Amino acid sequence: MSIRSNAILEVDALERRFDVSAPWLNRMIERKPRRTLRAVDGVDFVIQRGQTLALVGESGCGKSTIAKLVTGLHPPSGGNIRFHGDRDRLQMIFQDPFASLNPRWRVGRIIAEPLRTLRPDTPMDQVSARVDELLRIVGLVATDGSKFPHEFSGGQRQRISIARALAGDPEFLVCDEPTSALDVSVQAQVLNLMKKLQKDMGLTYLFISHDLSVVRHMADVIAVMYLGRIVEIQPTADLFSNPLHPYTRLLLETIPDLEVPNRDRNPMGGEVPSPVSPPSGCSFHPRCPLAFERCKHERPQRRADVHNRRVACFAAGQS
Amino acid sequence: MNDIVLDVRNLRVEFPTRRGVLTAVDDISLQIRRGEILGVVGESGAGKSMTGMSILGLLEPPGRIAAGSIHLSGDRIDNLDDRAMQSVRGRRIGAIFQDPLTSLNPLFRIGDQLTETILLHTRLTKAQARERAMDLMREVGIPAVEERIDNYPHQFSGGMRQRIVIALALCAEPELIVADEPTTALDVSIQAQITALLKRLCRERGTAVMLVTHDMGVIAETADRVAVMYAGRLAEVGRVDDVVRRPQHPYTAGLMGSIPSLRKDVAELRMIPGSMPRLDAIPAGCAFNPRCTHSGPRCHQEIPRIGVEQSGAACWLQTQGDVA
Ligand SMILES: Nc1ncnc2c1ncn2[C@@H]1O[C@H](COP(=O)(O)OP(=O)(O)OP(=O)(O)O)[C@@H](O)[C@H]1O
Ligand SMILES: Nc1ncnc2c1ncn2[C@@H]1O[C@H](COP(=O)(O)OP(=O)(O)O)[C@@H](O)[C@H]1O
Ligand code: SF4
Ligand code: SF4
Ligand SMILES: [Mg+2]
Ligand SMILES: [Mg+2]
Numbered sequence: 238m239s240i241r242s243n244a245i246l247e248v249d250a251l252e253r254r255f256d257v258s259a260p261w262l263n264r265m266i267e268r269k270p271r272r273t274l275r276a277v278d279g280v281d282f283v284i285q286r287g288q289t290l291a292l293v294g295e296s297g298c299g300k301s302t303i304a305k306l307v308t309g310l311h312p313p314s315g316g317n318i319r320f321h322g323d324r325d326r327l328q329m330i331f332q333d334p335f336a337s338l339n340p341r342w343r344v345g346r347i348i349a350e351p352l353r354t355l356r357p358d359t360p361m362d363q364v365s366a367r368v369d370e371l372l373r374i375v376g377l378v379a380t381d382g383s384k385f386p387h388e389f390s391g392g393q394r395q396r397i398s399i400a401r402a403l404a405g406d407p408e409f410l411v412c413d414e415p416t417s418a419l420d421v422s423v424q425a426q427v428l429n430l431m432k433k434l435q436k437d438m439g440l441t442y443l444f445i446s447h448d449l450s451v452v453r454h455m456a457d458v459i460a461v462m463y464l465g466r467i468v469e470i471q472p473t474a475d476l477f478s479n480p481l482h483p484y485t486r487l488l489l490e491t492i493p494d495l496e497v498p499n500r501d502r503n504p505m506g507g508e509v510p511s512p513v514s515p516p517s518g519c520s521f522h523p524r525c526p527l528a529f530e531r532c533k534h535e536r537p538q539r540r541a542d543v544h545n546r547r548v549a550c551f552a553a554g555q556s
Numbered sequence: 557m558n559d560i561v562l563d564v565r566n567l568r569v570e571f572p573t574r575r576g577v578l579t580a581v582d583d584i585s586l587q588i589r590r591g592e593i594l595g596v597v598g599e600s601g602a603g604k605s606m607t608g609m610s611i612l613g614l615l616e617p618p619g620r621i622a623a624g625s626i627h628l629s630g631d632r633i634d635n636l637d638d639r640a641m642q643s644v645r646g647r648r649i650g651a652i653f654q655d656p657l658t659s660l661n662p663l664f665r666i667g668d669q670l671t672e673t674i675l676l677h678t679r680l681t682k683a684q685a686r687e688r689a690m691d692l693m694r695e696v697g698i699p700a701v702e703e704r705i706d707n708y709p710h711q712f713s714g715g716m717r718q719r720i721v722i723a724l725a726l727c728a729e730p731e732l733i734v735a736d737e738p739t740t741a742l743d744v745s746i747q748a749q750i751t752a753l754l755k756r757l758c759r760e761r762g763t764a765v766m767l768v769t770h771d772m773g774v775i776a777e778t779a780d781r782v783a784v785m786y787a788g789r790l791a792e793v794g795r796v797d798d799v800v801r802r803p804q805h806p807y808t809a810g811l812m813g814s815i816p817s818l819r820k821d822v823a824e825l826r827m828i829p830g831s832m833p834r835l836d837a838i839p840a841g842c843a844f845n846p847r848c849t850h851s852g853p854r855c856h857q858e859i860p861r862i863g864v865e866q867s868g869a870a871c872w873l874q875t876q877g878d879v880a
Contacts, residue, residue: 295743390831391600420599420770425814425825432824447744454816454825477818491748493773494818495800500755501778504748508713 245322245441246408252315253277253302257513263310274513276302278465279316282458283478283544287406289435289442290545291452291473294462295509300445304329304413308444322409324353328402332414334394338386345382348372351405375430379380392423399430400420413445426453448487449492453477458545461485464512464520469548481548483525519550527552558630561589561731561764562611565626569606569615569788571835578835580606580619582788585803585866588732588764593755595779595796596768599832602789604768608736610634611766612651613641629731647677650725652762654737658719659724660709666693666720667705670727677728682836692723696753715746722753729761751778772815776800784808787832787843790862792869804869807844842872852879 258264258271284290292300305311307318308329310460320327328351331337338347345368353366358366369379375396386394393405395415401412415431416424428451434440446452452459453473460470461482469482480486489506507524510516516523529552537549569581581603588594596604610614611626623799626634633644639834645651653659661669670689674680680688686705693701696719709717718738725733735754739747755778758765767779773795775782784792784801784807792805803809813826832849833839842860852874860870872879 295745327847386769392831421600421772422811422814422828423831425816425827429827430817440775448816449744450816450818453818454822488744489818492744492818493748493771493777495773495776495812495815496817496819498796498800502748502752502777504752505745508715508746509743 238402239521242286244283244404245286245320246253246443247321248283248303248307248316249319250275250316251280251303251306251313251318253299253306253311254314259473260420272513275465275515276512277306277313279466280462281316281544282460282467282470284441284443285457286441287439288457289444289455290460291444291446291456292460292462293446293449293452295447297509297512298462299465299512300447300462301413304411304445308411320409326406326408328410329406329407330395330398330402330410330415332417334391334398334418335386337398337430338394338401340386342385343382344372344384345387347397348382348400348404351401355405367404368400374403374434375400376426383428384551390423391419391424395419395427396430399427403434409441409443411443415444416451417446417448424451431455432530443463449467449488451548461488464515465511466520466549467547468521468550469543470545470547471548475546478554481553482521482550483527483552484521487524487526559628560587561590561592562588562766563587563625563627564607565627567607567610567626568622569603569610569619570622571619573618573835575810579622579710579838580788580835582612583861584624584783584785584788584790585862586790587792587866588766588784590731590764591758593758593767593779594780595775596766596785596789597770597772597775597782598785599770601832601834602785604770604785605736606788607785608734608766608768611732612645612649612734613638614645614651625802644672647728649730650728650730650733652718652721652725652735652738654734654740656714656721657709659721660717661854662709665706665708666712670720670723673724673727673759674699675685684695689723692726693720695725695757696723698747704805714861715742715749718742718746718750719753721813722750722757726757726761726763732764732766733758734766734768737770738767738769740769741776747774754778772800772811784811786840788835789843789859790870791844794867804874805844806848806850806873808869810847850879854879859880 254303255274255276257274259269267378269484282290294300306313348371349364350366352359368382372381374378377396416427444455459473459476460467465483469485480489491505518534519537522528531551537551564586567581567584567754570813571578571580584607593695598604610621621634625632628648643674652869674688698704698719739750779796782796783790786807792799792808803812810828828847839845841857843853854872860872862868862870869873
């Protein structure tokens with residue numbers, strides 16, 4: 238298939254289950270069965286080299302779990318992930334710039350770490366020259382290398398995380414909510430930096446966020462997730478001009494829009510159900526204004542024929 | 557008829573530390589009328605919560621109100637003792653915080669917590685109070701109230717807990733609600749439910765609301781007027797539409813430009829260089845001057861203020877039309 242020709246990452250029927258049963262003894266006494274949580278439940282997407290694919294969705298829908306599966310922090314329970322690149326050149330940026338940097342290390346050492354592990358025989362002077370260069374690339378100065386993380390603001394710490402990720406000369410970055418902990422003005426600095434780096438270095442991003450406006454700004458392709466599944470995936474412009482899944486439509490109607498504030502919205506009712514006992518059939522059916530009988534019994538199937546342009550809904554032109 | 561519910565004048569909050577006195581809130585004046593929602597927006601550390609906590613009388617020592625006054629429907633409340641303030645807080649001001657668990661006791665059933673609060677502030681009997689608790693739960697949108705009233709907080713989702721906190725805040729029919737990031741921990745679909753609920757209840761009851769958040773989108777959807785804070789000071793105050801569409805203060809304009817749009821494609825987001833100064837390093841004159849592309853000599857010497865009419869921008873470009 239031609240669309241796959243330049244793919245760097247292919248994810249097929251990916252699943253990840255977690256055992257969330259009560260401890261064995263409790264189960265015996267209370268006669269409770271084992272319980273399984275399907276955090277990721279049959280997910281497919283393809284990322285083209287040099288592009289950004291975004292995963293967007295509400296808390297608990299499985300975004301971070303996919304990030305961990307792709308980076309190899311979790312093994313999948315089913316399906317597969319094919320990475321057509323150099324595993325050593327796959328790096329991750331996390332949401333929390335406070336927790337992800339070792340507080341006892343100087344910034345220079347933090348940034349140099351991937352370099353030291355990947356290419357341990359790099360001479361010291363080359364390492365420090367590279368650290369200086371990386372600090373400059375992310376908009377800090379060489380002297381910042383001798384400071385500790387606590388001496389920096391949130392946005393600066395996220396720049397340090399980015400510099401560290403760049404140290405391993407990555408081609409693919411998994412970014413899990415990289416700006417969610419930042420104020421909007423600082424977020425703008427980090428997003429602009431990430432876009433510039435992508436252009437300059439030809440990076441590919443798997444970009445995770447719960448913020449549709451951020452995702453719109455960053456992504457070429459957007460996958461909207463609900464309860465462990467991708468309910469809709471489309472190129473960014475199409476997703477916004479012609480959202481197909483009822484959940485996507487409701488989300489777009491619900492989120493505050495600064496350009497057209499709507500004081501009298503009718504918010505989407507209900508809540509995201511527990512992933513331990515998801516609703517039967519289409520898991521969105523209890524909240525869906527278009528749901529009909531079939532939706533309660535049958536799960537809209539993934540169709541693998543057209544990549545990155547799919548909707549899982551009986552009412553949206555899919556059988 | 558004077559319908560001003562909250563009147564904050566020249567509020568100043570200080571934290572004495574070993575290295576000197578830090579000013580977290582500096583000369584803030586705000587008014588909220590009956591039935592009005594005032595949004596207070598700004599980046600983290602701008603002083604939003606300290607302003608809210610001062611009004612609630614919940615500043616943690618050594619933090620203290622160092623200057624100014626706070627009046628609630630004409631009564632001065634910033635100099636009350638703890639007991640009197642506690643009663644004002646229960647009866648006349650309701651509080652909603654980001655984490656609903658700070659307002660709920662994990663050991664007591666939801667219904668009992670509501671009933672207790674109602675009994676404390678009204679003359680109802682226990683049975684009547686429980687009826688009223690169920691009404692309130694219905695009003696804030698809890699489904700199957702008869703089944704849920706005897707649940708514990710941990711049995712509720714985050715969104716439902718926040719609904720209960722709103723119900724608690726409403727128990728005594730307060731004149732004012734201070735809501736500090738009430739939707740920040742919630743998902744977007746739940747966020748919209750909670751803001752819609754807050755808006756409806758306040759409209760119906762004529763409650764004045766101070767809605768503190770870092771999210772300009774929430775403010776644009778919910779508030780009537782907005783106060784933008786920067787480094788402990790007011791940068792701009794005005795009607796939401798005006799501030800969102802035609803920001804007067806260079807900081808507000810930068811803030812608006814840095815938010816990615818849901819409609820327009822921009823190659824690059826507008827950036828405000830640098831970051832908000834720390835409290836121990838606030839520059840002389842306008843606190844925004846190191847980051848401002850319009851700054852002139854005057855900006856480095858004199859602090860700009862919002863005029864007596866309490867709307868507009870604290871900027872020399874606006875007030876006196878000259879930065880020189
Ligand atoms: N190690 C684990 N053990 C059990 N359940 C887990 C584990 N990790 C994740 N989960 C569950 O899997 C589901 C998906 O979690 P995940 O962290 O991927 O969500 P997310 O989309 O990243 O959410 P958020 O927006 O809150 O970060 C959730 O229900 C979560 O509770
Ligand atoms: N106990 C304290 N001691 C010193 N400074 C404090 C204390 N509590 C808060 N501050 C400072 O007061 C400023 C305003 O804080 P806050 O009102 O919480 O900001 P926000 O706008 O994020 O709600 C911040 O710079 C904060 O660091
Ligand atoms: S399959 Fe049915 S319930 Fe699911 S989104 Fe489509 S119409 Fe709604
Ligand atoms: S007072 Fe001066 S420095 Fe401050 S915002 Fe206005 S122009 Fe900029
Ligand atoms: Mg996550
Ligand atoms: Mg705060």
